[in-house]
Amino acid sequence: QSALTQPASVSGSPGQSITISCTGTSSDVGGYNYVSWYQRYPGKAPKLMIYDVSLRPSGVSNRFSGSKSGNTASLTISGLQAEDEADYYCTSYTSRITPRVIFGGGTKLTV
Amino acid sequence: QVQLVESGGGVVQPGRSLRLSCAASGFIFSSYGMHWVRQAPGKGLEWVAVIWYDGSNKYYAESVKGRFTISRDNSKNTLDLQMNGLRVEDTAVYYCARDHLDPPRTFDIWGQGTVVTVSS
Numbered sequence: 001q002s003a004l005t006q007p008a009s010v011s012g013s014p015g016q017s018i019t020i021s022c023t024g025t026s027s028d029v030g031g032y033n034y035v036s037w038y039q040r041y042p043g044k045a046p047k048l049m050i051y052d053v054s055l056r057p058s059g060v061s062n063r064f065s066g067s068k069s070g071n072t073a074s075l076t077i078s079g080l081q082a083e084d085e086a087d088y089y090c091t092s093y094t095s096r097i098t099p100r101v102i103f104g105g106g107t108k109l110t111v
Numbered sequence: 112q113v114q115l116v117e118s119g120g121g122v123v124q125p126g127r128s129l130r131l132s133c134a135a136s137g138f139i140f141s142s143y144g145m146h147w148v149r150q151a152p153g154k155g156l157e158w159v160a161v162i163w164y165d166g167s168n169k170y171y172a173e174s175v176k177g178r179f180t181i182s183r184d185n186s187k188n189t190l191d192l193q194m195n196g197l198r199v200e201d202t203a204v205y206y207c208a209r210d211h212l213d214p215p216r217t218f219d220i221w222g223q224g225t226v227v228t229v230s231s
Contacts, residue, residue, distance in 0.1 A: 036217040
């Protein structure tokens with residue numbers, strides 16, 4: 001199963017909004033509302049930011065939001081802050097052949 | 112606090128075996144599915160395997176199927192990954208991760224990782 005497609009990098013200025021896309025197929029992103037997003041600082045373990053397309057775990061800022069249209073999911077960060085500069089990864093569940101999780105290649109956000 | 116601590120990583124020759132462990136604390140381990148995820152040097156994250164909360168189902172990435180075995184001991188709050196027939200391309204940081212959903216599909220708590228190096 002190929003990785004989900006994310007842009008290698010995005011950038012924005014403090015206070016602005018940015019969107020990171022995550023493109024898959026009808027067998028994964030498009031077939032289930034099971035997309036998650038993770039924030040990762042260098043040398044640290046990833047942190048869950050969004051699950052099931054648009055749900056935020058407790059403690060995650062409401063500046064982070066998720067959506068999906070067809071085979072593409074998106075993570076939007078509003079009111080950009082310097083601390084948002086990190087790598088962001090998407091994942092999707094798929095059960096084509098066997099249940100598993102597939103990752104996107106990751107997006108470097110520069111603020 | 113909720114915590115996952117991996118151990119067992121090291122340097123091993125191609126074709127040999129290694130067993131990773133993940134010790135869970137701060138939550139009811141037997142209620143959660145668990146995953147192994149890895150990251151090879153210079154590469155992105157790759158899902159490796161998942162085990163249901165009760166051990167009833169286990170699934171693997173194609174790249175490790177038939178060589179790796181995921182298991183858990185809910186009485187000891189531990190998750191294991193038995194890795195046989197290791198290859199150079201298995202070199203990576205291996206993370207265990209908790210999943211609070213059913214079917215398991217996300218990683219809400221991660222360990223800090225253990226390094227596996229496969230080299231002759």
